[in-house]
Amino acid sequence: MPVNSFEDYPMSWKPDKKQLVPPLYRSVASLLEYDILNGFLAPNTKLPPQRELADYLDINLSTVTRAFKICEVKGLIYAVTGRGTFVTPNIKNAIFMADSDENKNYIEMGIIKPLDSINSFVAQAIKSIAAKDYLENLLDYRHPLGMPYHRMAAKKWMQRFNMDVPIENIAITSGGQNSFSLILMALFHPGDKIAVDMYTYPNFIELAKILNIQLIPIEGDELGMKPERLDAVCRTNSLQGIYLSPSCNNPTAVTMNMNRRKEIAEVINKYGLILIEDDVYSFLAPNGYFPISHFVPEKFVYILSIAKSLSSGIRVAFIAYANQFVEKITYGIFNLNVKTSALNAEIITELINTGAAEQIIKKKREVSQERNRVYQKYFQFEHPSENPISFFRWLPLHKEWQLNQFEHVALTRGIHVYHSHRFLVKKDETPQFIRISLTSPKDSDELEKGLCILKRFLLES
Amino acid sequence: MPVNSFEDYPMSWKPDKKQLVPPLYRSVASLLEYDILNGFLAPNTKLPPQRELADYLDINLSTVTRAFKICEVKGLIYAVTGRGTFVTPNIKNAIFMADSDENKNYIEMGIIKPLDSINSFVAQAIKSIAAKDYLENLLDYRHPLGMPYHRMAAKKWMQRFNMDVPIENIAITSGGQNSFSLILMALFHPGDKIAVDMYTYPNFIELAKILNIQLIPIEGDELGMKPERLDAVCRTNSLQGIYLSPSCNNPTAVTMNMNRRKEIAEVINKYGLILIEDDVYSFLAPNGYFPISHFVPEKFVYILSIAKSLSSGIRVAFIAYANQFVEKITYGIFNLNVKTSALNAEIITELINTGAAEQIIKKKREVSQERNRVYQKYFQFEHPSENPISFFRWLPLHKEWQLNQFEHVALTRGIHVYHSHRFLVKKDETPQFIRISLTSPKDSDELEKGLCILKRFLLES
């Protein structure tokens, strides 16, 4: 029996008690789902406390908890102990190129284009491969992890960035994002927890969400993630992995120095975490740096996408991994993709073996350096461990904004940029930033025009 | 307090009660996991009944249930109501090409090779594309779902098989398996249930296992899955989807006739299931057949891989889907792969638009027909709805075998074939079969040699 009458009590959601059929918790969940999906409950609505609902419906508290859990897993609501349960605002923060981006009337400084236009080597490589007589060898089912010759090229390219592993521990995948999918599926389970930087690559965040893997943001300082914070979190939570991009963290542009890498590696080893090291920006890092994976020999997965460095459209990445993951990753590749097209791997192999790859990254570093020089005419670097030739910059925002509001107003001014909330696992009101892509404008002039608009906009607002 | 003393009671697993720390259920689960992973509990060991363990450990029955559930989700054990709980034998049934398959001393009739060797058109297409001046347009980040021109080709190719949808409902993916991953990730949740044929494509089974999606096998007859059985299962269970391959079911080679397709579609619509239609063998089906998707316009996903029909190594598939899935699938592609290489899509587009694709499948149908003629010299078709030009055949086995035992003995005789247990969701002792690939032997002579060995082997054993 309900203790009180709720007739004139203002509850934000009043499910019809008569509609409840066993199993109760599922019944409640589907009523809630229905009301959210049909717009009867607006985004951000605070739902009644679980106890109150339980009382109103004359069922047990934990029955309501379970019902809410179902909706939370589906992403319909989110709950905060002590504060309450809320309807999720339907925002997708992941960053991808839309199809309709062709004839835009703004300057692109949001997504990070990889300076593909300065690069005619790839088309050249395709032509030279097409002329070869072993073409048909590239067109069958064999070598799901990559042909030995391609894995040799991958090894060589990794060595270029101070990562040295035998080809038995290397596989070819269909790009960086595909590698993340593979690793999260093959080495983790739903419900597992992975440590990430406070500000993290949004596409990794969204992927983890889809796979029900929980990300735990760890505070950092100017040098990146703080080892003592990581240690503290590991001590009280059971984490399974950690995702890092130490060459040039996206979005903060921080390059982690060798000392910090070693400290972080120590904590990783101490708690037996699986390290997922994303080294897509390795070609922008100082030459002598070793990957963190180097110091975590038992539990690393190292991902070297070539999307930013060599070619974005070919969809190839190289991954290297510790011995104990060989079987699971092999099986994961079978199950996720079967294999990556050997033709695509051959193209990248050609670039690496002819030395074209080296020329491409040399040129990209030069152009990016030039773009950063332009940036410094308008804004300054914040601290010395920011990567000086990063493709993007991270600028503190001094006024408080809503994500959508800020990005929208910027667009009406003629520039596309991203607000820091896209990069947060939990959208809190920490200090705000914007990420500015320097490589997406057509040329330095367009970049300068964009930065000029931005500077004026920030001064006015 | 335990009711009995278990000192001299023969329990197959006796965890140390003193090692239990709260939370109890997790503690029990990790003790069990430890003992399985370290070999103290052999595969197929029957664990003590949950009640007995609970009594022995002096904890509640459902605490043990929960502990076992954790291990079951991890795939360490499996439970059957009424029979007991058992340690999972560590068998991977998925079928993939191993790297070491080059110089084998047996005739390959296990995996299904797609007659790639009769096909030099693909290399030709690559050469012609390499010569084109728009090559660089294929090499960037744009058009994550596929360039409009490529989706037009996909539409055209689908129309060839009586599937007609606008290009807004079509996307290019990185092959059939990649499409399954995409669909299971984007449209389903862990714990969801999907109906499948009693005998199902093993790589779909393994993928579902990784993603914690439960497959429910439905009985069939000579025409494929029985509509009344599907209806009965849907009435008592809440299913979310169904996976079918009606053009030529793998492994049974059954082609579903139009009448059965409509009956199945009716049940699918009645219960609002999501249809996953795998039409990789459409090019082997009679010309006038409509896909089941045609009759499920609100809830279909139709997958047209070109791995068997046009080229296995290029890693491209076309998918078409109902309007309501457009957003989720688009977002899923972003998160899983970002995009599929436009170069690869261009190659297939070229094949389709030049008419080479049509020639390839014509030739493959002829060769497959010839191979089936050879097969009929040794064995007969079982019933009229088996696809007469299937790349593989499904042969009843009259003696009872263990999967590994049978395949191993066949190998020592010089032939590689697959036992029906690989295709079962639950390995029961139903009537047994073997799947024989007709297209993997080099030529008809080698096939004949293989069939000869097989026939002798089956007669002797």
Added chain:
DNA sequence: ACATTTGTTGGTCTACATTTC
């Protein structure tokens, strides 16, 4: 600083479904 609000977690009980004998 502490009591209050609110969500989370673990353990228990009971009814039920499936398989076996």
Added chain:
DNA sequence: CGAAATGTAGACCAACAAATG
């Protein structure tokens, strides 16, 4: 065929933990 064995599912309660004011 029906009783016994065995696993499953739903609901409830109590202790706990995090946020709030």
